[in-house]
Amino acid sequence: MTEPVTTAKRPGPAPTEAVVRIEGLSKSFDGRLVLDDVHLEVGRGRIVSVIGQSGGGKTTLMRCVNLLERPDRGTVEVAGDVVHSGGRTVCRDLPRLRRTVGMVFQRFNLFPHLTAVENVVLAQRKAGVPEQEALERAVTLLRRVGVAHRGLAQPDQLSGGEQQRVAIARALALKPEVLLFDEPTSSLDPEATREVLGVMRELAADGMTMLLVTHELPFAREVADHVVFVDGGRVVEEGDPRDVLDNPARARTREFLASYGSAS
Numbered sequence: 001m002t003e004p005v006t007t008a009k010r011p012g013p014a015p016t017e018a019v020v021r022i023e024g025l026s027k028s029f030d031g032r033l034v035l036d037d038v039h040l041e042v043g044r045g046r047i048v049s050v051i052g053q054s055g056g057g058k059t060t061l062m063r064c065v066n067l068l069e070r071p072d073r074g075t076v077e078v079a080g081d082v083v084h085s086g087g088r089t090v091c092r093d094l095p096r097l098r099r100t101v102g103m104v105f106q107r108f109n110l111f112p113h114l115t116a117v118e119n120v121v122l123a124q125r126k127a128g129v130p131e132q133e134a135l136e137r138a139v140t141l142l143r144r145v146g147v148a149h150r151g152l153a154q155p156d157q158l159s160g161g162e163q164q165r166v167a168i169a170r171a172l173a174l175k176p177e178v179l180l181f182d183e184p185t186s187s188l189d190p191e192a193t194r195e196v197l198g199v200m201r202e203l204a205a206d207g208m209t210m211l212l213v214t215h216e217l218p219f220a221r222e223v224a225d226h227v228v229f230v231d232g233g234r235v236v237e238e239g240d241p242r243d244v245l246d247n248p249a250r251a252r253t254r255e256f257l258a259s260y261g262s263a264s
């Protein structure tokens, strides 16, 4: 893959060990196929952005990666371990998978009764990180996402943008090998969106591997190495962001992008 010539882009790492590899993944709910033979790969240090209409299966796809959802068919491999194959979950070390894959949700999902710091400490404590170390790491991460000064606040005292940045700090707490973002800015106002995208841009610049569902197409164009358009549970088109977003080959992709433009 050639590297786009923009300054925001990180230098691409040497090609590529897959951190996430999905092959032939299918999933039905109540007899209705919502993912149909999906193949997708995220190389180490790469950023893959999934785009598509609501209901197209994007969240289900993300949830299959960290086994919040069980695929019916296909293989899911994370950091070299097969975690799902042929309709069976074969992950033998779920705590390890949880450490390897960090996830940021649309609605933050912070623990409401815990402070920001405690939200970032909790997963570390469960993973056996010594308390002092967990605390120091929490403060460092909250500083990194720009909310250290809000460390003692509880989620309902934080703005949406602050909550999402705490959620990103939490997702980073166990030093994951890949971060999954599922529409991380969809419930945020424009200013909070800008803050959160700023943090994600810095993670990208630091070389974090990411699988990202987003409606922020300019952001996808800027940071993603690869864009995947999913529609009706199938990968319709994928490739370099400049091809898929600016010069799509498929009529369905063009239709999606056009409707999208008029909606925003």
Ligand SMILES: Nc1ncnc2c1ncn2[C@@H]1O[C@H](COP(=O)(O)OP(=O)(O)O)[C@@H](O)[C@H]1O
Binding pocket: 029, 030, 034, 052, 053, 054, 055, 056, 057, 058, 059, 060, 061
């Ligand atoms: N747990 C579930 N039970 C039944 N249907 C579901 C479940 N989760 C998702 N679906 C359905 O699967 C389809 C894809 O959903 P989803 O993966 O959330 O799409 P997207 O994230 O692209 O909007 C939708 O029709 C949704 O209603």
Ligand SMILES: [Mg+2]
Binding pocket: 058, 059, 060, 182, 183
């Ligand atoms: Mg979704």
